[in-house]
Amino acid sequence: MIARGVMLGLDQPMTLHLFDNIEQADEALNGIKMELIGAAFPLLKACKDVNIAVMLGRFPRKEGMEWTDMISKNVSMYMAQASALGKHVAADCKVTS
Known part of the structure; x- marks a missing residue:
């Protein structure tokens, strides 16, 4: 929902930084990253x-x-x-x- 503009608006580019210090969560975070990349949300931009x-x-x-x-x-x-x-x-x- 954040990447679709529901939280900050339809014209607000954003970068999501996914971080977890629990080693077991690495696989889940990689899955989320792949889903976000695969969905090609137009609001997601390079790191800033x-x-x-x-x-x-x-x-x-x-x-x-x-x-x-x-x-x-x-x-x-x-x-x-x-x-x-x-x-x-x-x-x-x-x-x-």
Whole structure:
């Protein structure tokens, strides 16, 4: 929906940067990348400064896991994402999760 212009408008070019620090997600991200390339969305362009970052995902709380353990895993995940994001953002970048 983002690549079709539903989020930012039909005339807003965009670049999607797909990042996950969970190794098991690499295959899924490659699949998403291939689908986006195959669909040839006209709004997707070459890499530029990131203006809007939507941080998705979290480590789920598992049975027997303390709430603080879950938060600790999520904080480390978001810190890795923030580190990667910090290298590519524009000065006016908006971040949401």
